[in-house]
Amino acid sequence: MIKIAVAVTGASGSIYAKVLLEHLERLKDQVAEVSMIWSDNAYTVWQHELGNKDYERLPFKFWDKNDFMAPFASGSSSYSALIICPCSMGTLGRIAGGISNDLVSRAADVMLKERRKLICVVRETPYNLVHLRNMTAVTEAGGIICPATPSFYSNPKTMDEVAYTVISRVLQLAGVDGGGYKWGE
Helix, strand or coil: CEEEEEEECCCCCHHHHHHHHHHHHHCCCCEEEEEEEECHHHHHHHHHHHCCCHHHHCCCEEECCCCCCCHHHCCCCCEEEEEEEEECHHHHHHHHCCCCCCHHHHHHHHHHHCCCEEEEEECCCCCCHHHHHHHHHHHHCCCEECCCCCCCCCCCCCHHHHHHHHHHHHHHHHCCCCCCCCCCC
16 A cells, blocks of 8 residues: 655646546555645636536545645655646746745655655646756656656547546556556556
8 A cells, every 4th residue: 555645736637637536536445545735726727627626525635735744745754656747837847946845846856855756747738948858857857757648549438538548657657556448458
């Protein structure tokens, strides 16, 4: 059983966070604990894109974006992964620059320094050179860039199924078997 922290930033793509959190809620047999961090804009974007406040019903522990007393803000914690979904380019840039000015960037710094899983589900298009360099810096530091780029091998029929083609990969990268389509299996 693993502990996972999830950060939701204000990038477009709230459906990815929604699908991720729904699956983490179902995977209690593999995930002992899920802790949440939300940027201010994450709530606004979720409400705009999804038309609801369903995040209020989530059974996970929520931490204030400036609460550096959260356990995953320290390398001594037993959290094995931080998933930033969606990950804004501003958040990615702060992580790449080593700027720990909030709990998201501090938790990312901890994951990198402890050689644990940092998975950034980046959501922007097109990428500019700064974005690409920041993705390179985070990758070279040990993070995983998992663009919110869906696949269509599984012939998804709904928006949630399209989003899940990304989220199933994110869960796999975090060490959780969330099912999902696997080529040739």
